[in-house]
Amino acid sequence: MTTSTAAQAGGSPVGTGPATTRAARQGRLTVLRAARLFDGISSALIPDPVVVLEGSRICSVSSGTKAPDGAAVVDLAGATLLPGLIDTHVHLAFDASTDPVGRLAGRRDGAVIQAMTQAGRAALRGGVTTVRDLGDRGYLSLGLRGRAGLPTIVAAGPPITTPGGHCHYLGGAVAPTIADVRAAVREHAARGVDVIKIMASGGNLTPGSRQELAQFPAEVLRAAVEEAHRLGLPVTAHAHGTGAIADAVAAGADGLEHVSFWTENGVDAPGQLIRLIAERRIIVGATVGMVPVPGMTPPPELARRLPGITANTRRLHQAGAVIVAGTDAGIAPVKPHDVVRHAPAMLRQLGFGQAQALRAITSVAVGVCGLAHRKGRVAAGFDADILAVDGDPIADPDALHRVRAVYARGAAVPGAGT
């Protein structure tokens, strides 16, 4: 029997020591029982799991055992337990409307914080217990970190961009010089961001910016990465244009967002660049995950490139690149804040198996967020971030949308699964 700690292998009882019994009597232990467990790593589901939560942590995981005396037992019959899902690229400040940029511009900071809180709650109800916010306004996402009732938030603050460049209205525009970009990185570090997001190319949300063009000279991008690494911060680069992707790779960026290999007339992904991304273990944040919304179609310039973008992401996967789902939640109605549950369907089109797709939105994604030591797995010692869905999400991928319950740092999320 596979269990998540060696000590509990063999289906031996768990949590029966004097300390745990005492804790159970005091009502501090919650036990989740279900039909199956996906632990975040193994493709084989564990039958009849017994997951014991103590406060915000998982204290043991076993199979077919008895719950400790006095513990509160939650019996999720027929359900599968999984690690809470992780989206490596969201924008809590965008409200997933048809005009997220205009709506944000029309809100003062207090209203933005309210909207971000609603976005976070919606994510949590949908099973997303950790998000990496790759672009807010005024560093507002930093203040939401650690709030009860919200997902765990990893925050970039306003993305570093150029005057008039992609998402300049979020407040992170600086002149594209080495001195200015280094100063911007230092300011972000001083504010306490967890990651630096830099707009290496233009993007679709910003009229006037060009997706196929680099926004910064290569040496300026390199300086930004150097400065961030000197301060102990990872860097992820928004990069559509093939030249911007190559520059970000050469600059030593830890991650790339979108990676569409966008050119003026189509897409172009040189084999050498694909190999470099895979070899250097640069994280590819694929913009996968979309909720079908009647009447919504991608803009024509994206629609005609989509087959090429999918084919190139598939090549990255075949080359062994690390691919995670960075959905860009919030930027459109097809991208609500719990959209990452829809990523596995698109990951399978890239050649992922379903268990591998589930790892991409749990145990693999968590490393990208710098939280691999405590999230992304259902195992003893890890945070009690757990999603329960009806059915078997490996045999039946749609089961992922049948949310039964969500626990975030040990607390049941109100409104999840009802």
Ligand SMILES: [Zn+2]
């Ligand atoms: Zn984005």
